[in-house]
Amino acid sequence: MKNPFEKMPTILFPDELIDKAFRRAEKAASAATPRGKPFQKAREREELRIRTVSQVLRDNLRKVLDRTPGVSTLPPFYQELLDTLVDRDMFHKSLASINWAIKTIKMLEDRYVEKIRYSRDPDEMARLRRQFYGRVASIIKDIGDRLEYLNKARDVLKDLPIIDLNLPTIVIAGHPNVGKSTLLRQLTNAKPEVASYPFTTKGINVGQFEEHWLKYQVIDTPGLLDRPLSERNEIERQAILALKHLGKVIIYIFDPSEYCGYPIEHQMHLFEEIYEEFKEFPFIVVLNKTDIADEEKIQKVESFLRDIGIDPIRIVAKDGTGIDKLKERLIGIIKPEMEAIVLHNMGRSLNG
Ligand code: GDP
Structure with missing residues (x-):
């Protein structure tokens, strides 16, 4: 068995993560070639921005969850070490808050895309999209401390001894x-x-x-x-x-x-x-x-x-x-x- 924390990714700082998502959204929007009336084109672009931001944020957060083993799934040796190195409760809560953020971002994505679909006014659509940006940015900032905690934990945990737990x-x-x-x-x-x-x-x-x-x-x-x-x-x-x-x-x-x-x-x-x-x-x-x-x-x-x-x-x-x-x-x-x-x-x- 390998060190179970070996694959834990480094997590971007909240500002970096937000920037990355917004930049990708801009790129996607400018690469798109929507058709139809101006309001239809605007709608497609704004939807694309929202979907892209949501996707980038969720993918990055999901990667952290997928590559971090849950505390209770670990062999007792590693559970014990985890306790000595990081606060198990805080570790668990941090992972839970990422899970919450993923769900909330998805929920907002769907809600704002729907609002935009009801609109025929490009200005209103842009306003809604900016509102969505503001809300997801504040979600990421809210979990900033938790992300930072996981980053620190990762730096310690990735160096745990590689011991084969199956050998006598x-x-x-x-x-x-x-x-x-x-x-x-x-x-x-x-x-x-x-x-x-x-x-x-x-x-x-x-x-x-x-x-x-x-x-x-x-x-x-x-x-x-x-x-x-x-x-x-x-x-x-x-x-x-x-x-x-x-x-x-x-x-x-x-x-x-x-x-x-x-x-x-x-x-x-x-x-x-x-x-x-x-x-x-x-x-x-x-x-x-x-x-x-x-x-x-x-x-x-x-x-x-x-x-x-x-x-x-x-x-x-x-x-x-x-x-x-x-x-x-x-x-x-x-x-x-x-x-x-x-x-x-x-x-x-x-x-x-
Ligand atoms: P550790 O700190 O317990 O890991 O000890 P080391 O294995 O580093 O050994 C300390 C010192 O004792 C080293 O200088 C070894 O060469 C020496 N040493 C180890 N085993 C023996 C032995 O059987 N006979 C002698 N004379 N010296 C030994």
């Missing part, structure tokens, strides 16, 4: 510099794609790998799962919530060498927080940099983990040591679940 997803957590992105590169053969992510200036790293004919996705969210949760602001907390809709498994990384700059006590503390926050998820814990860490520190972390029933894996993300074992553990967790889904879907299509 592994989320990497741990303090900065413990080796998260190194591990991501080891696990996924492809160079991870760095998608921009609005909660951190560093972007989000996404990589994929295939094993036993199933594809997996690994993501690392710098700045999100690498600090105590108590330091989070509301937006970050919500971003973490959004992650929960994605993640299937958490890989937590310790750096017992402490070269990352965080003593193991701090790392244990952060682990406890993340473990609590994501308690419904299976966890795999790795001890990285075991090539340079003191055996004593490694064992201290290991016994801390074993006490809570976790069997950690020693790895050296830099050279790939222990990665096979880690993959095996990951697949052991994810594969049965994925197979159950595949079987379930097969059963459904066979029965249906």
Whole structure:
């Protein structure tokens, strides 16, 4: 799945939109070659102006509606992100006001065309047409704030991470510099794609790998799962919530060498927080940099983990040591679940 907001168009400013519609109408009117008596010619031209203005405005507004996904149609991950980035209510209201404008413009178009058809006086027709112009211009100006809001929302939303929501997803957590992105590169053969992510200036790293004919996705969210949760602001907390809709498994990384700059006590503390926050998820814990860490520190972390029933894996993300074992553990967790889904879907299509 792609970013659902990717196709959202930029919206013209109200004045630009109005100008565009009026210019098109003039062009259409001067290109027309109406026949008949002068009042019939005038009528045809004025009608054409009105229809063209209405059409241009409605087409532009319709494009915004068609290319913007409705909030309730979005997968939960994106709904949650939408909430953190833009005011969902305002977003919804803005779309509703565009819908209102489209309907109202159409209604006015029909009404004014009808009035013109009753007239035989070119001056009156021009007056009616100008009246129509004034009314539609004020409709567009009325929804100007809403249009501007959608434009701002678009600028944020079009940069949402491109994450495949259908793939089982592994989320990497741990303090900065413990080796998260190194591990991501080891696990996924492809160079991870760095998608921009609005909660951190560093972007989000996404990589994929295939094993036993199933594809997996690994993501690392710098700045999100690498600090105590108590330091989070509301937006970050919500971003973490959004992650929960994605993640299937958490890989937590310790750096017992402490070269990352965080003593193991701090790392244990952060682990406890993340473990609590994501308690419904299976966890795999790795001890990285075991090539340079003191055996004593490694064992201290290991016994801390074993006490809570976790069997950690020693790895050296830099050279790939222990990665096979880690993959095996990951697949052991994810594969049965994925197979159950595949079987379930097969059963459904066979029965249906
Ligand atoms: P992140 O901030 O958690 O993504 O950490 P990085 O992946 O950027 O790694 C931080 C530093 O640790 C880098 O200089 C890596 O080269 C180094 N590093 C990562 N894994 C290992 C390892 O297994 N052994 C050693 N000695 N260094 C490592």
